[in-house]
Amino acid sequence: xxxxxxxxxxxxxxxxxxxxxxxxxxxxxxxxxxxxxxxxxxxxxxxxxxxxxxxxxxxxxxxxxxxxxxxxxxxxxxxxxxxxxxxxxxxxxxxxxxxxxxxxxxxxxxxxxxxxxxxxxxxxxxxxxxxxxxxxxxxxxxxxxxxxxxxxxxxxxxxxxxxxxxxxxxxxxxxxxxxxxxxxxxxxxxxxxxxxxxxxxxxxxxxxxxxxxxxxxxxxxxxxxxxxxxxxxxxx
Numbered sequence: 001x002x003x004x005x006x007x008x009x010x011x012x013x014x015x016x017x018x019x020x021x022x023x024x025x026x027x028x029x030x031x032x033x034x035x036x037x038x039x040x041x042x043x044x045x046x047x048x049x050x051x052x053x054x055x056x057x058x059x060x061x062x063x064x065x066x067x068x069x070x071x072x073x074x075x076x077x078x079x080x081x082x083x084x085x086x087x088x089x090x091x092x093x094x095x096x097x098x099x100x101x102x103x104x105x106x107x108x109x110x111x112x113x114x115x116x117x118x119x120x121x122x123x124x125x126x127x128x129x130x131x132x133x134x135x136x137x138x139x140x141x142x143x144x145x146x147x148x149x150x151x152x153x154x155x156x157x158x159x160x161x162x163x164x165x166x167x168x169x170x171x172x173x174x175x176x177x178x179x180x181x182x183x184x185x186x187x188x189x190x191x192x193x194x195x196x197x198x199x200x201x202x203x204x205x206x207x208x209x210x211x212x213x214x215x216x217x218x219x220x221x222x223x224x225x226x227x228x229x230x231x232x233x234x235x236x
Contacts, residue, residue, distance in 0.1 A: 012201030037182040048170035049198035054163035061156030073127030081135025082176035101229030
Protein backbone atom coordinates (compact mmCIF):
# COMPACT_ATOMS: atom_id res chain seq x y z
CA UNK A 1 0.00 0.00 0.00
CA UNK A 2 2.96 2.30 0.59
CA UNK A 3 3.71 2.61 -3.15
CA UNK A 4 0.10 3.67 -3.80
CA UNK A 5 0.26 6.35 -1.08
CA UNK A 6 3.58 7.57 -2.46
CA UNK A 7 2.20 7.70 -6.01
CA UNK A 8 -0.90 9.49 -4.71
CA UNK A 9 1.17 12.15 -2.99
CA UNK A 10 3.31 12.70 -6.08
CA UNK A 11 0.25 12.72 -8.35
CA UNK A 12 -1.29 15.57 -6.36
CA UNK A 13 1.92 17.58 -6.70
CA UNK A 14 2.19 16.84 -10.42
CA UNK A 15 -1.45 17.77 -10.95
CA UNK A 16 -0.88 21.08 -9.19
CA UNK A 17 2.03 21.78 -11.51
CA UNK A 18 0.72 20.66 -14.90
CA UNK A 19 -2.93 21.59 -14.43
CA UNK A 20 -4.83 18.33 -14.96
CA UNK A 21 -6.37 15.76 -12.65
CA UNK A 22 -4.38 13.66 -10.24
CA UNK A 23 -6.46 10.62 -11.20
CA UNK A 24 -5.14 10.76 -14.77
CA UNK A 25 -1.65 10.30 -13.35
CA UNK A 26 -2.44 8.05 -10.38
CA UNK A 27 -4.72 5.45 -12.01
CA UNK A 28 -2.16 4.16 -14.57
CA UNK A 29 0.45 3.90 -11.80
CA UNK A 30 -1.99 2.09 -9.51
CA UNK A 31 -2.56 -0.58 -12.15
CA UNK A 32 1.02 -1.72 -11.56
CA UNK A 33 -0.13 -3.04 -8.16
CA UNK A 34 -3.90 -3.59 -8.28
CA UNK A 35 -6.55 -4.96 -10.61
CA UNK A 36 -8.54 -2.31 -12.50
CA UNK A 37 -11.62 -2.20 -10.28
CA UNK A 38 -9.64 -2.08 -7.04
CA UNK A 39 -7.44 0.68 -8.47
CA UNK A 40 -10.49 2.56 -9.75
CA UNK A 41 -12.07 2.59 -6.28
CA UNK A 42 -8.92 3.43 -4.32
CA UNK A 43 -8.10 6.29 -6.68
CA UNK A 44 -11.68 7.56 -6.43
CA UNK A 45 -11.52 7.59 -2.62
CA UNK A 46 -8.14 9.32 -2.66
CA UNK A 47 -9.48 11.84 -5.19
CA UNK A 48 -12.55 12.44 -3.00
CA UNK A 49 -10.41 13.53 -0.06
CA UNK A 50 -8.38 15.85 -2.29
CA UNK A 51 -11.48 17.48 -3.79
CA UNK A 52 -13.01 17.82 -0.32
CA UNK A 53 -10.01 19.87 0.79
CA UNK A 54 -10.01 22.01 -2.35
CA UNK A 55 -13.78 22.57 -2.14
CA UNK A 56 -13.35 23.99 1.35
CA UNK A 57 -10.33 26.13 0.49
CA UNK A 58 -11.85 27.73 -2.65
CA UNK A 59 -15.57 27.68 -1.77
CA UNK A 60 -15.97 31.47 -1.96
CA UNK A 61 -15.60 31.56 -5.77
CA UNK A 62 -18.28 28.98 -6.58
CA UNK A 63 -20.35 29.62 -9.75
CA UNK A 64 -23.74 28.12 -8.93
CA UNK A 65 -25.03 28.34 -12.50
CA UNK A 66 -22.14 26.27 -13.86
CA UNK A 67 -22.40 23.94 -10.86
CA UNK A 68 -26.02 23.20 -11.73
CA UNK A 69 -25.78 23.00 -15.53
CA UNK A 70 -22.42 21.20 -15.69
CA UNK A 71 -22.56 19.36 -12.38
CA UNK A 72 -25.92 17.63 -12.68
CA UNK A 73 -25.07 15.92 -16.01
CA UNK A 74 -21.70 14.96 -14.49
CA UNK A 75 -23.39 13.29 -11.53
CA UNK A 76 -25.99 11.49 -13.65
CA UNK A 77 -23.52 10.18 -16.22
CA UNK A 78 -20.95 9.46 -13.52
CA UNK A 79 -23.41 7.03 -11.93
CA UNK A 80 -24.17 5.51 -15.35
CA UNK A 81 -20.45 5.06 -16.03
CA UNK A 82 -19.88 3.48 -12.62
CA UNK A 83 -22.73 1.03 -13.18
CA UNK A 84 -21.48 0.23 -16.68
CA UNK A 85 -17.97 -0.51 -15.41
CA UNK A 86 -19.20 -3.63 -13.60
CA UNK A 87 -20.39 -5.11 -16.90
CA UNK A 88 -17.11 -4.64 -18.79
CA UNK A 89 -14.05 -6.84 -18.59
CA UNK A 90 -10.86 -5.49 -17.06
CA UNK A 91 -9.16 -5.94 -20.43
CA UNK A 92 -11.69 -3.69 -22.13
CA UNK A 93 -11.54 -1.13 -19.30
CA UNK A 94 -7.75 -0.93 -19.62
CA UNK A 95 -8.04 -0.50 -23.39
CA UNK A 96 -10.58 2.30 -22.92
CA UNK A 97 -8.22 3.93 -20.42
CA UNK A 98 -5.39 3.59 -22.94
CA UNK A 99 -7.44 5.25 -25.68
CA UNK A 100 -8.36 8.10 -23.36
CA UNK A 101 -4.76 8.68 -22.25
CA UNK A 102 -3.55 8.76 -25.85
CA UNK A 103 -6.33 11.14 -26.92
CA UNK A 104 -6.03 13.46 -23.95
CA UNK A 105 -2.23 13.58 -23.96
CA UNK A 106 -2.07 14.23 -27.71
CA UNK A 107 -4.82 16.86 -27.59
CA UNK A 108 -3.12 18.69 -24.73
CA UNK A 109 0.21 18.72 -26.56
CA UNK A 110 -1.19 19.86 -29.92
CA UNK A 111 -4.07 22.18 -29.02
CA UNK A 112 -3.37 24.22 -25.93
CA UNK A 113 -5.93 27.03 -26.03
CA UNK A 114 -9.48 25.68 -26.31
CA UNK A 115 -12.15 28.38 -26.12
CA UNK A 116 -15.83 27.61 -25.64
CA UNK A 117 -18.80 29.70 -24.63
CA UNK A 118 -20.56 28.60 -21.40
CA UNK A 119 -23.82 27.90 -23.22
CA UNK A 120 -26.28 25.34 -21.88
CA UNK A 121 -25.52 22.74 -24.63
CA UNK A 122 -21.75 23.07 -24.01
CA UNK A 123 -22.20 22.76 -20.25
CA UNK A 124 -24.45 19.71 -20.54
CA UNK A 125 -22.19 18.01 -23.09
CA UNK A 126 -19.02 18.71 -21.12
CA UNK A 127 -20.60 17.58 -17.88
CA UNK A 128 -22.02 14.43 -19.41
CA UNK A 129 -18.89 13.21 -21.19
CA UNK A 130 -16.56 14.01 -18.29
CA UNK A 131 -19.01 12.36 -15.88
CA UNK A 132 -19.29 9.09 -17.74
CA UNK A 133 -15.50 8.88 -18.10
CA UNK A 134 -15.11 9.55 -14.38
CA UNK A 135 -17.51 6.74 -13.52
CA UNK A 136 -16.27 4.29 -16.14
CA UNK A 137 -12.47 4.65 -16.10
CA UNK A 138 -11.85 7.20 -13.35
CA UNK A 139 -10.22 9.90 -15.49
CA UNK A 140 -13.05 12.36 -16.12
CA UNK A 141 -11.34 15.07 -14.08
CA UNK A 142 -8.86 15.91 -16.82
CA UNK A 143 -11.62 16.41 -19.39
CA UNK A 144 -13.73 18.31 -16.84
CA UNK A 145 -10.85 20.72 -16.26
CA UNK A 146 -10.36 21.13 -20.02
CA UNK A 147 -14.00 22.10 -20.54
CA UNK A 148 -14.28 24.41 -17.53
CA UNK A 149 -10.99 26.18 -18.23
CA UNK A 150 -12.10 26.77 -21.84
CA UNK A 151 -14.91 29.00 -20.54
CA UNK A 152 -12.23 31.50 -19.41
CA UNK A 153 -13.78 32.19 -16.02
CA UNK A 154 -11.90 33.85 -13.18
CA UNK A 155 -9.32 31.70 -11.44
CA UNK A 156 -11.10 31.61 -8.06
CA UNK A 157 -14.38 30.73 -9.77
CA UNK A 158 -12.75 28.00 -11.86
CA UNK A 159 -10.96 26.42 -8.88
CA UNK A 160 -14.04 26.42 -6.65
CA UNK A 161 -16.49 25.19 -9.27
CA UNK A 162 -14.20 22.45 -10.56
CA UNK A 163 -13.51 21.19 -7.05
CA UNK A 164 -17.18 21.09 -5.99
CA UNK A 165 -18.29 19.34 -9.20
CA UNK A 166 -15.51 16.77 -8.78
CA UNK A 167 -16.56 16.28 -5.15
CA UNK A 168 -20.20 15.62 -6.05
CA UNK A 169 -19.22 13.16 -8.78
CA UNK A 170 -16.93 11.29 -6.36
CA UNK A 171 -19.62 11.18 -3.67
CA UNK A 172 -22.06 9.53 -6.08
CA UNK A 173 -19.78 7.12 -7.95
CA UNK A 174 -17.89 5.68 -4.97
CA UNK A 175 -21.02 4.13 -3.36
CA UNK A 176 -21.74 2.44 -6.70
CA UNK A 177 -18.23 0.92 -6.75
CA UNK A 178 -18.54 -0.26 -3.14
CA UNK A 179 -22.02 -1.68 -3.69
CA UNK A 180 -20.70 -3.69 -6.64
CA UNK A 181 -17.90 -5.14 -4.52
CA UNK A 182 -15.03 -3.43 -6.33
CA UNK A 183 -13.05 -2.96 -3.10
CA UNK A 184 -12.14 -5.87 -0.84
CA UNK A 185 -12.80 -5.24 2.89
CA UNK A 186 -9.10 -5.72 3.59
CA UNK A 187 -8.47 -2.29 2.02
CA UNK A 188 -10.92 -0.45 4.31
CA UNK A 189 -8.26 0.00 6.97
CA UNK A 190 -6.20 2.05 4.52
CA UNK A 191 -8.87 4.75 4.07
CA UNK A 192 -7.60 6.97 6.95
CA UNK A 193 -4.14 6.86 5.38
CA UNK A 194 -5.62 7.89 2.03
CA UNK A 195 -7.28 10.84 3.79
CA UNK A 196 -4.10 12.00 5.52
CA UNK A 197 -1.99 11.65 2.38
CA UNK A 198 -4.50 13.55 0.23
CA UNK A 199 -4.85 16.30 2.85
CA UNK A 200 -1.11 16.84 3.19
CA UNK A 201 -0.56 16.67 -0.58
CA UNK A 202 -3.31 19.23 -1.24
CA UNK A 203 -1.76 21.78 1.09
CA UNK A 204 1.86 21.14 0.07
CA UNK A 205 1.32 20.54 -3.64
CA UNK A 206 1.03 24.18 -4.61
CA UNK A 207 4.21 25.22 -2.78
CA UNK A 208 6.25 22.38 -4.25
CA UNK A 209 4.79 22.84 -7.75
CA UNK A 210 5.79 26.50 -7.85
CA UNK A 211 9.44 25.42 -7.92
CA UNK A 212 9.06 23.15 -10.94
CA UNK A 213 9.72 24.24 -14.56
CA UNK A 214 6.04 24.00 -15.46
CA UNK A 215 6.02 24.07 -19.30
CA UNK A 216 8.83 21.58 -19.81
CA UNK A 217 7.54 19.39 -16.99
CA UNK A 218 4.03 19.38 -18.44
CA UNK A 219 5.30 18.12 -21.80
CA UNK A 220 7.25 15.33 -20.11
CA UNK A 221 4.22 14.23 -18.09
CA UNK A 222 1.94 14.34 -21.16
CA UNK A 223 4.40 12.23 -23.16
CA UNK A 224 4.51 9.74 -20.29
CA UNK A 225 0.69 9.63 -20.25
CA UNK A 226 0.61 8.94 -24.01
CA UNK A 227 3.19 6.17 -23.57
CA UNK A 228 1.10 4.64 -20.77
CA UNK A 229 -1.94 4.84 -23.04
CA UNK A 230 -0.20 2.84 -25.78
CA UNK A 231 0.97 0.30 -23.18
CA UNK A 232 -2.55 -0.35 -21.87
CA UNK A 233 -3.93 -0.46 -25.40
CA UNK A 234 -1.41 -3.06 -26.56
CA UNK A 235 -0.90 -4.97 -23.29
CA UNK A 236 -4.21 -4.68 -21.37
